[in-house]
Amino acid sequence: MLMEWKLRIKEATKIRKVEQYIVGTVFIILLVAGWYFPLIGYFIPLCMIAGVGMATIRGRQWCNWYCPRGSFADTYLKLISPGKIIPRVLKSNPVRIAVLVFLMTMLTFQIVRLWPDGFAIGGFFVILLTITTVVGLLLSLIYHQRSWCYICPIGSLSSWVGKNKHQLMMNNEACISCKACSKTCPMQLAPVDMKEAKEMQYKGDCLKCGLCVATCPKDALSF
Numbered sequence: 001m002l003m004e005w006k007l008r009i010k011e012a013t014k015i016r017k018v019e020q021y022i023v024g025t026v027f028i029i030l031l032v033a034g035w036y037f038p039l040i041g042y043f044i045p046l047c048m049i050a051g052v053g054m055a056t057i058r059g060r061q062w063c064n065w066y067c068p069r070g071s072f073a074d075t076y077l078k079l080i081s082p083g084k085i086i087p088r089v090l091k092s093n094p095v096r097i098a099v100l101v102f103l104m105t106m107l108t109f110q111i112v113r114l115w116p117d118g119f120a121i122g123g124f125f126v127i128l129l130t131i132t133t134v135v136g137l138l139l140s141l142i143y144h145q146r147s148w149c150y151i152c153p154i155g156s157l158s159s160w161v162g163k164n165k166h167q168l169m170m171n172n173e174a175c176i177s178c179k180a181c182s183k184t185c186p187m188q189l190a191p192v193d194m195k196e197a198k199e200m201q202y203k204g205d206c207l208k209c210g211l212c213v214a215t216c217p218k219d220a221l222s223f
C-alpha cells in the first residue's frame, strides 16, 4: 500500500516535470527568437485566448504546464528561487486588477500607435514578454518561482473566470490533517483548510495539477 502510494506520487510528479521541461524550454527559445522574428510575439495573445478559454471549463489548468512561462517558472526559476512565502499583497484583487489594467492599457495604446505595422506590434509583444519575465525573475529571486503567476493578467483572468470550474473536493471524514497536500502545492495553496472552512482560500488559483490528490495518503482529495 505504501509502495503504491509512493509510486503514485512519483508518477504524477514525473509526468508533470517532463511536460514542464519541454514547454519551459520552448518558452526560452520563443523569447530569444522573438527578438529576431517579431511575429513570434503573437503567441502571447494566443496564450491569453487559450488560457482564459480553457478556464471557462477547467479553471486555471492552463497555468499548470500548458503556459510556457508557468512551465519555465517551475522548471528553471525554481532552481534559483528561495521558495519563500508569496506575499498576500500579490494575491489581493486590487493589486491584480491594477497590474491587469496597467498592462492592458499600455498594450492597447501601443497597438493603436503602431497600427497597421504587424511586425512592430509583434515586436512590442516580445518587449512586453521580456519585461514581465524579468519582473517574474526578480520576484522568483526574492520570494517564489510562482509569485508572478498571482499578478499575471492571463492568470488573474483565468482565476476569476474559472473559480468554480473543475473544483478540488475533500472528503472531510478521510482527512487526517497531515498537511502533506499543502506542502506539495506549487501555488502555496492549502487544500487542508477545506476540512474546516467551506472552501479553500484563493481556490481560483488552483492549477488542477493533481499533486495534492496524488500526495494525500488517505485519498481524501479529488476533482
Ligand code: SF4
Binding pocket: 168, 181, 184, 185, 186, 187, 188, 189, 190, 191, 205, 206, 207, 208, 209, 210, 211, 212, 213
Ligand atoms: S491545490 Fe492541489 S491541484 Fe491545486 S494547485 Fe495546489 S497541488 Fe495542484
Ligand code: SF4
Binding pocket: 170, 174, 175, 176, 177, 178, 179, 180, 181, 182, 191, 192, 215, 216, 217, 218, 219, 220, 221
Ligand atoms: S494530504 Fe490528505 S489527509 Fe493530509 S491534510 Fe491533505 S487532505 Fe488531509
